[in-house]
Amino acid sequence: MRERPGKSADVxxxxxxxxxxxxGWSMLYSVGYNGGGYQVGITEFLTKTQAGKQTIWVxxxxxxxxxxxxxxxxxxxxxxxPIYGFAMLLLIAVLIVGKEIKGATSWFAxxxxxxxxxxxxxxxxxxxxxAYLSRINVNLKYINAQAIAFGMILLPAALILLQxxxxxxxxxxxFLVLFYREGFPANFFILGGSAVLFLILGIMFVEAPLKxxxxxxxxxxxVLLLNFPNKLYGGLAFAALLITSWLARGEEWANIIxxxxxxxxxxxxxxxxxxxxxxxxxxxxxxxxxAVLFASALVYLSAFSFDNFLRPHQQARINVWLNPADxxxxxxxxxxxxxxxxxxxxxxxxxxxLKGNMTQLDYVPEQTTDFIFTAIGEEQGFIGSLSIIVFxxxxxxxxxxxxxxxxxxxxxxxxxxxxxxxxxHFVVNIGMTMGLMPIIGIPLPFISKGGSALLGFSLxxxxxxxxxxxxxxx
Numbered sequence: 001m002r003e004r005p006g007k008s009a010d011v012x013x014x015x016x017x018x019x020x021x022x023x024g025w026s027m028l029y030s031v032g033y034n035g036g037g038y039q040v041g042i043t044e045f046l047t048k049t050q051a052g053k054q055t056i057w058v059x060x061x062x063x064x065x066x067x068x069x070x071x072x073x074x075x076x077x078x079x080x081x082p083i084y085g086f087a088m089l090l091l092i093a094v095l096i097v098g099k100e101i102k103g104a105t106s107w108f109a110x111x112x113x114x115x116x117x118x119x120x121x122x123x124x125x126x127x128x129x130x131a132y133l134s135r136i137n138v139n140l141k142y143i144n145a146q147a148i149a150f151g152m153i154l155l156p157a158a159l160i161l162l163q164x165x166x167x168x169x170x171x172x173x174x175f176l177v178l179f180y181r182e183g184f185p186a187n188f189f190i191l192g193g194s195a196v197l198f199l200i201l202g203i204m205f206v207e208a209p210l211k212x213x214x215x216x217x218x219x220x221x222x223v224l225l226l227n228f229p230n231k232l233y234g235g236l237a238f239a240a241l242l243i244t245s246w247l248a249r250g251e252e253w254a255n256i257i258x259x260x261x262x263x264x265x266x267x268x269x270x271x272x273x274x275x276x277x278x279x280x281x282x283x284x285x286x287x288x289x290x291a292v293l294f295a296s297a298l299v300y301l302s303a304f305s306f307d308n309f310l311r312p313h314q315q316a317r318i319n320v321w322l323n324p325a326d327x328x329x330x331x332x333x334x335x336x337x338x339x340x341x342x343x344x345x346x347x348x349x350x351x352x353x354l355k356g357n358m359t360q361l362d363y364v365p366e367q368t369t370d371f372i373f374t375a376i377g378e379e380q381g382f383i384g385s386l387s388i389i390v391f392x393x394x395x396x397x398x399x400x401x402x403x404x405x406x407x408x409x410x411x412x413x414x415x416x417x418x419x420x421x422x423x424x425h426f427v428v429n430i431g432m433t434m435g436l437m438p439i440i441g442i443p444l445p446f447i448s449k450g451g452s453a454l455l456g457f458s459l460x461x462x463x464x465x466x467x468x469x470x471x472x473x474x
Contacts, residue, residue, distance in 0.1 A: 008469070009069070009465045009466075009468070009469060010398065010402060010465055010468055012394075012398055013395065013398045013399070013402065013461070013464075013465060014465060016391055016394055016395045016398065017395070017446070017458075017461050019391060020388075020391055020392075020395070020445070020446035020447060021058060021061070021446045021447075021454070021458075023376075023388070023391075023446075023447060024054075024372070024444075024446050024447030024448065024454075025051065025054055025055065025058055026353070027372055027375045027376055027379075027447060028050055028051045028054050028368055028372070028449055029051040030353060030354050030356070030359060030360075030375055030379060031050070031359055031362075031367050031368050031372070031375050032049050032050045032051050032368075033354050033360060034360055034361075034362070038051075050368050050449055053113070053449075053451070054449055054451070054454075056451075057450075057451035057454050057455065058454065060451070060455060061451075061454050061455050061458035062458070064455060064458055064459060064462065065458045065459075065461070065462040066462075067462075068459065068462030068463050068465075068466050069462065069465070069466050071466070073466050073467050073469075073470055076127055076414075076463055076467070077127075077130075077131055077410050080127035080128050080130065080131035081128055081131060083124045083127055083128070084124045084125060084127060084128035084152075086124070087117065087120055087121040087123075087124035087125070087156070088121070088124075088155060088156065088159065090117035090120065090121070091117055091118065091121055091156060091159040091160065092159065093108075093117075094106060094107070094108060094117050094163070095159070095162055095163065098163075099114065101114070103164075104163045104164060104165045105163050106118060106160075106163045106165050106168070113451065114451075114452075115451070115452050116168075116450070116452035116453070117452075118156070118160050118163075118165060118168040118452075119168075119450075119452040119453050119455070119456035120452070120455075120456055120459075121156045121159075121160070122156075122171060122172070122421055122456055122460075123456050123459050123460050123463075124156075125152065125153060125156055125172065125175070125417070126414055126417035126418055126421070126460065127414065128152055129149060129152050129153065129175055129178060129413065129417055130178075130410050130411075130413035130414035130417055131410060132148065132149065132152065133149065133178070133182050133409075133413045134408070134409035134410040134412075134413050139183065140179060140182050140183045140184040140185075141183055141184075141185060146184065149175075149179060149184075153172045153173070153175045154172070156169075156172055157169040157170075157172040157173070160172075165441070166440055166441075167428075167440035167441040167442045168441075168442070170424070170428075170440060170442070171421060171424055171425065171442065173424070174420035174421045174423065174424035175417060175420055176189070176192075176420070177416055177417075177419060177420030177423065178413060178416040178417045178420055181403075181412075181413075181416050182413060182416075194291075194295070195294075195298055198212075198216075198295045198298040198299050198302070199298055199299075199301075199302040200302075200322065201299055201302070202298065202299040202300065202301065202302025202303040202306070203302055203303065203306050203318060203322055203323075204322050204323065205299075205303070206302075206303045206306050206307065209299050209300055209302075209303040212299045213296045213299055213300070216292055216295045216296055216299070217292060217296070220291065220292035306318070313332075316331070316332035317332065317438060317439055317440070318438060319332065320332055320333050320335075320336055320435075320438070320439060321432075321435065321437065321438040321439070324336075324435065334365070335364070335365050335366065335371065335439065336432075336433075336435050336439065338358070338363055338364045338365065338374075339364055339371050339374045339433045339434070340433075340434065340435065341358065341363075342356070342358040342359065342363065342364050342374040342375070342377060342378045343373070343374055343377030343378065343385070343433065343434065344377075345357070345358060345378050346377045346378040346379065346380065346381040346382065346384075346385070347381050347382065348381050348382050348383060349380075349381045349382075349383055350377075350378065350379050350380040350381030350382075350383070350384055351378060351379055351381075352379060353379055353380075354379070355379060356375060356378035356379040357378075358374070358378055359374070359375045359378050359379060368448070368449040369441075369443055369448050369449050369450065370429070370432070370433075370439065370441055370442070370443065370448070371433055372443075372444055372447050372448045372449070373385070373388070373429065373430050373433045373444055373447075374433055376388055376447075377433075388430075388447075389430070392422070392426045392445075395422065396419055396422060396423055396426075399415055399418060399419040399422070399464065400415070400416070400419055402415050402464065402468045402471075403415030403416050403419070405468075405471055406467075406468070406471050407471060407472060407473065408467070408471075408473065411464075411467040411468070411471070414463070414464065414467065415464055415467075418460045418461070418464055421460070422445055422457070422460075424442075425442055425443065425444065425445045426444065426445060428440065428442045429442050429443060429444040429448070430444065445457050
């Protein structure tokens, strides 16, 4: 099908894409340089070194990007569901015939190269969710539309968890950015964010979850106190809780905790008796009581699950993030400690390209994939690291600009899907190299080693730019 000539490609977005890919290749070249250079021929360089293999993937990605510009833009919307279905079949197939690498059956192996279908599943899910949400009769304010939309992102996430690859599965929750833009109620985001907070608190205080529960009860009862008709009674009850808290300090906590729970529960019961007489106050009590029970249950569930369901290496990864003092610095905490040392050693301007000692001497594990940002931090310093962050922020901003200027709802939804995926990758990867996020094996887009990821991101950007060239069309 021959299309009418459209507008020129968004040069700024294209330039950011090419710059990030070039920076990624140069950092991979530096990590593999090892101080003495590449003492191999061109054939061996391309087939046996990380930088060489990435060179091939860069060329393949550029070819794929070129083809996205000549394929009819309507192809992607017309075949969005078949592409999604094919991606799901690949995720099932890799569980059966895939190659296991580092404990995860996530790759199809072909000679010296491997393909990770989860990277293409992200692109396919972008297309499918955009196709569904752009339908005229779909409204995310209704439960049936919400169920279908969440089902479309949870299916690939569940299949990827079976590999198991928790990091890649987590990325599918980036579609919440798209859902919010398309009208998913904000109250659910508040509820979900609160749930995550209490789950984290349960892990942080896994040895003493009752302390967290008590704090939740205190806050809940403080809100009820403000709504009590009898301020004197409410004030005395709240003061009793505070006194109990003071008595429960130190080693006496374990002995006094039943009294704390009893006092708090009594106060909640008193709240029922007092507030049910005032119809206008019923809503406050109902919301606060539900919130207290919900939060307390999540704290206990989190602590119990952490102790009984997570494997030791999974517990160690979470402790590196939330409880670093409890982790062996030469064991589970080694990667993060080395990462921080490499980034901090770069100073303001960095040690220079090919001159990073920790990068050249391979002191940082997984530096070509999960921890590629440490090479940038050491060799390019704060200025180089900040530049990378600015590049990503500019790219994300540009994608949202592209999304909002579309007449087609499908293209707008697709663009926000791409923006969400890139945002979560960027934030989690850079955050985990500095201890701000858990280490869960998420690559830095366009920069980390990985042909499948580079190809998947190139597809996303290429298709987006092609669609944007026809933004005046519906």
